[in-house]
Amino acid sequence: MKRYSLTVLLALLAFTALVPAQPLRGSYFFETSLLRSKLNPAFAPQTDLYISVPVAGYASAEMLSNVGLGNFLFPEGDKTYTFLNDHVDEATFYGKLPEKDPYLTARFETDLLGAGYRLNDKLFLSAGLSVSGYGHADIPRELLRFAKTGRSGGSQSWMIEGPHASFLTYATFSAGCSYDLDDLVPGLRVGGRLRLMTGLNAANATLHMLDVQMNDDRLAATVRGILDLSGFSYTPEGGFRSDGFRLHGLGAAFDLGAEYRLRFDGFVNGLNLSASIANVGKLSFGKANRLKAEHSASFEGFQDISADFDFASALEKVTSDFSELVTLESDGTPDLRYIMSPEIFAGAEVPFLNEMLSVGLLYNRSMDKNQMTVAFNATPLEWLNLNAHYTFGPVGRMGFYAEYIPKKYVGFFLGFEKASWKTNKQLLGIRNFTESVCLGLNVLL
């Protein structure tokens, strides 16, 4: 079977851009759902006690992007061409590019340990230990134009600013509680969760400037960028090396939420309103290794070429000069901090038919992006939750959620969202890479 570098390229793209999609979105309106409290700490499951199966108790992965395979691959007849192929003209390719720089964000989270316990009728406690990872990358349109068009567009210089790529992994210990304030305000329930975080490793690369000049007489590039590393070390000789499993720094965040339930008689059984703010806090990785690349290289052609000119050595020198552009040098140990991106959820649900069905609207603001989800929820059986929803936002996507939640023994859920229901054989989205999946296996006692 052929192996393509293109596969590597696209795989790389797949791990580099995204906005949080919260794959648990489908569980938001199910009262019995086990882990929807991750979206709003005021939510409490109906179960008295649950213990997560390690790692499998909750696992989610999501990917968000403003592009898909269709932005870069162009079928024609029995062949498919990349955007850099001669068969794809510039207008066709540029017509497919989004107005903003393409990006890809990836995130995963898994609960290593987790448990919830109803202390009494009003109070539900939960705790867990999870590992999360986050990666993001921008691909400047200018870089794509440079690769595709070069000087054909009339430009002889390209200033590419701000490409950014980062990833980080961290462990979180969270403890939360949900308290029923029905006595105070009928139908009101509030909750909170505190997260204590410690970093595992992180890398944060920013290319402040990539200035490329290419004309008939000169080829020049100037690079200015930094790379902050935590959990990794770098030496020019040995390259990047992991420092092994170590904890780096500390962080804290909290979630706050409230739920207000009104009950009616009739076809419509009530109105459930809820809101939460989550992920308010910051995470510090402590002292990071900062590496910088600040170099210029130019090539005005070989000088004094003669019959005995050593092209190999001269070419080697030019290659070396341009390789120097990405040579990293140590530049201190600044603090590496991440301000957590707060998320806001606000939901409204109308149950009907004895709360067997409901429709809901869920507003979510995450990373400065507003999304509105319309959800259709069904609980045909006491132990089964089914959901279908569509999220409007920068990237519209369809999602489904199913949860098996008996009174005891084992509960299971699976949810996913996809922006593109058409994929290629490698299951990469054609319209958009955005998709998410979550699943969980928990012991119910």
Add this chain to the structure above:
Amino acid sequence: MLCALAAASSCVDPAYDLNRTDPAVTLGGDDLTFPLGTTRQLKVGDMITDRFGSLFVREDDGTFTAHYTADPVDFVFAGLKDYDGARPFRKYCNFPISTAFSLFRTPASGVSFDPDGTADLSGLLPATINLGTKSRGTTLNIPRMPDQLLGLESITLTRESIVRVTFAIPNCVLTDGTVTATVNVDLSQFFESEDCVDGILTVVVPLTKENGYSSTIDIPLRTLKFSSGDYDVKTHTLNMEARLGFNGSVAVSGARTSRARYESIVSSNPLQQLQVTAELRDLTCESIRGRYDYKIAQLQTSVDLTNLTGQVLDRIGDKDAVFDFDDPEIILNVESNISVPTYALVKLTALKKRAKVAVMDSIVVPFPIAEPGETLHKQIRLAKTAKSPEDVVLDFTELVRIAPDQIVVDIEGLTYHDQAGEVRVGVVYEAHVTPRVNIPLAFGPALQLTMRDTLTLPDTFGNLLQDNRLTLLGEMTNTLPLQLEFNMEMTDAAGNRLLEPVDATIAAGGTSPLSVPLVPLADAPVGKLSKAFLTFKVKGTKDNRPVKADDYIQAALRVKVPGGYHLSLQNDDAQ
């Protein structure tokens, strides 16, 4: 939920299957161009030194010249050396010219002697006597003038040449007193003297008892005068007829006589006369000015050009090269004391492998005229264009163009018949002539040289051309006054052509744009590209400017990748 899962997994579009994706990508757009570089200035000075060593000498003005010097040839005008101009004159000197003037008659009476036996004649003789004028005709014949003398203009005598004039009163009656003769000696028909330019010499001679009433004076002579018809060119004889004249007066003072003298004179020779005798003495010829007919047998020398044609051809490697050296010159280094207007008749014969291939003859080269007694050194330049009035215009470009390996120079010395010159008797007249051929590195439009070179190409070049079309762009700066035509053929190791041949013309004396597309032949295995055969055809121009050391060729090159840089994302190990 299951339906949704089924729907999600069933919506697979095979058109986006990565396995059917064409791995070919193109980077950089249609106008992908990189600077390649600038070649070293290929300076003519360095190239000539490297290739031809000392064959071409760098001149002060930066031009180059190949110098070839022939063995010298010596001209000797031996026929004039032995001419002795003194001999005929000496013969003439045996015949002095004499004349006598009557002074007074010895008085026959009235002479009273004093007791001492002497008598005062002052009252009896005239105090002043006008001698009147007398002349004597004579002929002068010089029979053995030089055979080569066509016409005689003048003969200059040596400083020893004199005319000795004797004044005497034979049997003078006076025993005391002075007779002062003031005589004009007219030599104007014979000679010129430095003392009397017009040839008339006034002599004042006192005759006394102390000198026995006889006195002699020498008059130096310088130039022998004659008319143009006096010289017979057939017999080479000078026949002169001229008259020698005398006139003047005599003053007598204090005249006394003795009885015995008086009695012997009065009875036998009473008429007293002043006798004047002119005698030419030691007349010797110093130089003869005239027109000469002299011819020196043809002398031969040669210039060996084998290192020019052979070495240049060998180094360039073009046996069919056509040299069109522009403005070659022949320099005749002349060292001469010849004072007769003379010229050389030069004949140039070009030989190639000892066979005569071209001849230029009847080339008249005037020789410089030395002042009598001096030896001059001079260079006579023979070339297509004259740089000075003394240069001889001679276009022998064609002779050099055929690239001879030897030029034979025949030189014949001759005198101009219509121009006079002065020849000093006894002097050896000779000239040493050393021909030198200078061939400057300047070319005419017929120049055609072909130089070839072969480059071994790296394997990567062929691989690059498999997927990409490359065009070499740039500018060629060529300050040489030569046009270059460039051709390149690229082949595999066996010599099979793989690319379309490339041609380019590089204009002389300027900058020419260069666009060399490298286009593979249809179905040619370009990856096997191995060699590039380069051919430079060098052509002359009408500019005729000589090549200078600072002239250079330089290329500023760029690589254009029409259609962008093609590469495959498919890994090699996947194939």
